[in-house]
Amino acid sequence: MDFASIRIITDDLEQIVQFYEQVTGVPAVRATPVFAELNLPSATLAFGHTQTTQLFGQDSARPADNHSVIIEFLVDDVDREYERLTPLVDQWVQKPTTMPWGNRSILFRDPDGNLVNLFTPVTEDAINKFRR
Incomplete structure (x- = not known):
């Protein structure tokens, strides 16, 4: 699958x-x-x-009602993306932060309130996990 x-x-x-x-x-x-x-x-x-x-079918999906899913994107440089997206994003949840599992991450909400995470692996383990 x-x-x-x-x-x-x-x-x-x-x-x-x-x-x-x-x-x-x-x-x-x-x-x-x-x-x-x-x-x-x-x-x-x-x-x-x-x-x-x-x-x-009726009520199969409701717009702007997501409270459990995070849409995630792997990026080359999360700090550069933060600078680029600052004018676009209205609601930041987390500015650039290195997470305990080895990713540097930013979190923000899209116009419908969905949570979006952009991240860059920064530790050796995280880099190896996401090696392209």
């Missing part, structure tokens, strides 16, 4: 897609006006307007 994608359901597709295009530097592919994807090398980050959930 391969992990393929994660999909964010939103009421404001344009805002969330533009936000993640700026965070990742990857342009979105728009299959329909209510669905878009960012095709990253490791997986796809997909976005669906709440209209798309009608196909899954």
Whole structure:
């Protein structure tokens, strides 16, 4: 089994897609006006307007209601990303911090309140774990 994608359901597709295009530097592919994807090398980050959930059944997904998932991106230099994203991000949860497990990390919320983590391995063990 391969992990393929994660999909964010939103009421404001344009805002969330533009936000993640700026965070990742990857342009979105728009299959329909209510669905878009960012095709990253490791997986796809997909976005669906709440209209798309009608196909899954009533109340199958609620936008801006995530309290348990963190969307994580491995980056080359988290401190440089923090500087680049400071004008874009409204809500910082954690400024650059080296975590006990060896990653230097920043945490922020996207426009729908989803928690996003950008991290760079900095210890030998963490670097070996994520070696590309």
